[in-house]
Amino acid sequence: MKNEWPLWEVFIRGQHGMNHRHVGSLHAPDAEMALKNARDVYTRRNEGVSIWVVEAAHITASSPEEKGAFYEPSNSKVYRHPTFFDIPEEVGSM
Amino acid sequence: MYAQMVKTAGSGVKSPEEMTPEERDFQDRIDRGEKIEPKDWMPDDYRKTLIRQIGQHAHSEIVGQLPEGNWITRAPTLERKAILLAKVQDEAGHGLYLYCAAETLGVTRDDLTEDLLAGRMKYSSIFNYPTLNWADMGAVGWLVDGAAIINQVALQRTSYGPYSRAMVRICKEESFHARQGFHIMMKMAKGTPEQKRMAQDALNRLWFPALMMFGPSDKDSVHTAQSMAWRIKMDTNDELRQKFVDQTVPQIEYLGLELPDPGITLNKDTGHYSYADPDWSEFFDVIKGNGPCNVDRLAARNKAWDDGKWVRDGLMAHAKKKAAAKTAAE
Numbered sequence: 001m002k003n004e005w006p007l008w009e010v011f012i013r014g015q016h017g018m019n020h021r022h023v024g025s026l027h028a029p030d031a032e033m034a035l036k037n038a039r040d041v042y043t044r045r046n047e048g049v050s051i052w053v054v055e056a057a058h059i060t061a062s063s064p065e066e067k068g069a070f071y072e073p074s075n076s077k078v079y080r081h082p083t084f085f086d087i088p089e090e091v092g093s094m
Numbered sequence: 095m096y097a098q099m100v101k102t103a104g105s106g107v108k109s110p111e112e113m114t115p116e117e118r119d120f121q122d123r124i125d126r127g128e129k130i131e132p133k134d135w136m137p138d139d140y141r142k143t144l145i146r147q148i149g150q151h152a153h154s155e156i157v158g159q160l161p162e163g164n165w166i167t168r169a170p171t172l173e174r175k176a177i178l179l180a181k182v183q184d185e186a187g188h189g190l191y192l193y194c195a196a197e198t199l200g201v202t203r204d205d206l207t208e209d210l211l212a213g214r215m216k217y218s219s220i221f222n223y224p225t226l227n228w229a230d231m232g233a234v235g236w237l238v239d240g241a242a243i244i245n246q247v248a249l250q251r252t253s254y255g256p257y258s259r260a261m262v263r264i265c266k267e268e269s270f271h272a273r274q275g276f277h278i279m280m281k282m283a284k285g286t287p288e289q290k291r292m293a294q295d296a297l298n299r300l301w302f303p304a305l306m307m308f309g310p311s312d313k314d315s316v317h318t319a320q321s322m323a324w325r326i327k328m329d330t331n332d333e334l335r336q337k338f339v340d341q342t343v344p345q346i347e348y349l350g351l352e353l354p355d356p357g358i359t360l361n362k363d364t365g366h367y368s369y370a371d372p373d374w375s376e377f378f379d380v381i382k383g384n385g386p387c388n389v390d391r392l393a394a395r396n397k398a399w400d401d402g403k404w405v406r407d408g409l410m411a412h413a414k415k416k417a418a419a420k421t422a423a424e
Binding site: 004024026033040041045062065 | 187203259260263407414417
């Protein structure tokens with residue numbers, strides 16, 4: 001009988017002040033074991049000060065095929081970038 | 095190389111005219127150096143070949159723990175024991191990074207494990223050779239991990255994102271492996287005459303099996319062109335092997351050991367060493383399952399999987415029971 005442990009995605013804060021970053025995945029029966037496994041698999045050389053684990057099945061991802069339409073609303077708003085505005089040189093840095 | 099003779103799916107490299115529009119876009123992305131990510135469109139043959147290659151690579155890391163695990167309890171000092179233990183633990187980690195990369199392609203960990211245990215998937219031929227004494231721990235770290243690094247450094251640039259990222263992580267850890275092995279060799283090569291003899295013997299026995307890790311010679315390698323076009327193979331077998339020889343010969347000389355192949359000479363014009371090929375009939379025989387340790391290695395993996403079943407099942411049952419109790423309480 002198939003009884004595979006669920007897949008968990010692992011996020012690690014590398015050092016204080018940084019965001020958690022996705023580092024990989026692993027299998028574990030529950031959250032507590034997933035944290036312990038993540039420590040053993042992904043922080044053997046002091047790579048982290050904090051670990052998040054989340055069951056992979058709970059992640060919703062955007063779809064690469066819809067990438068054009070999905071990001072379109074902001075693509076057309078070039079004025080959101082500071083380089084849109086020409087400021088005369090004599091004003092100095094802004 | 096931890097993946098050898100990976101069968102490339104499909105009928106070979108297609109010309110742009112033979113490709114579908116999707117295949118052409120895909121190849122263009124690869125040619126531009128873009129990474130392919132799990133949810134992106136990819137040809138079935140690319141997916142299949144990568145599953146074979148990453149799976150075989152992962153299996154090599156896991157089976158590769160066995161020849162070194164053999165010496166943990168007999169390490170000569172507590173420090174060497176702690177180092178070897180850390181190295182073997184790293185190999186387990188490397189196997190896990192790679193299994194998780196393979197899983198993004200739509201196979202499960204258990205599928206891959208079962209394919210290995212049933213002999214449907216391979217692991218590197220090198221791990222079918224025995225580790226006879228402590229000097230082999232030096233030679234394995236130095237030569238086997240050294241050869242693996244050459245292959246894996248190139249694969250950091252592979253087209254498949256999760257594979258590439260696993261390689262980056264692995265390469266960071268791998269140089270510890272090679273250095274600890276060379277350190278053992280230095281100690282023994284400069285030790286008593288008996289220790290030096292052991293170091294020489296380990297080098298002599300493992301030299302040709304290490305050369306075999308890169309796979310058959312280019313003229314006999316049928317899987318290269320398509321895999322290189324897909325950038326899941328970055329250099330040919332002979333190119334990588336030459337790099338390994340060029341890097342290793344000066345290290346042998348530094349150790350004051352004799353060259354394991356008397357034919358090794360430096361070609362002043364090319365700057366490369368010429369060397370003798372390993373016995374390819376032995377290589378194909380080991381791949382087929384007839385190496386010194388094939389049966390033992392697979393038996394050890396099967397035993398570990400079977401003996402661990404009650405633990406895997408027990409932990410899963412416990413997790414389900416706890417989750418049910420939590421739901422009931424809410």
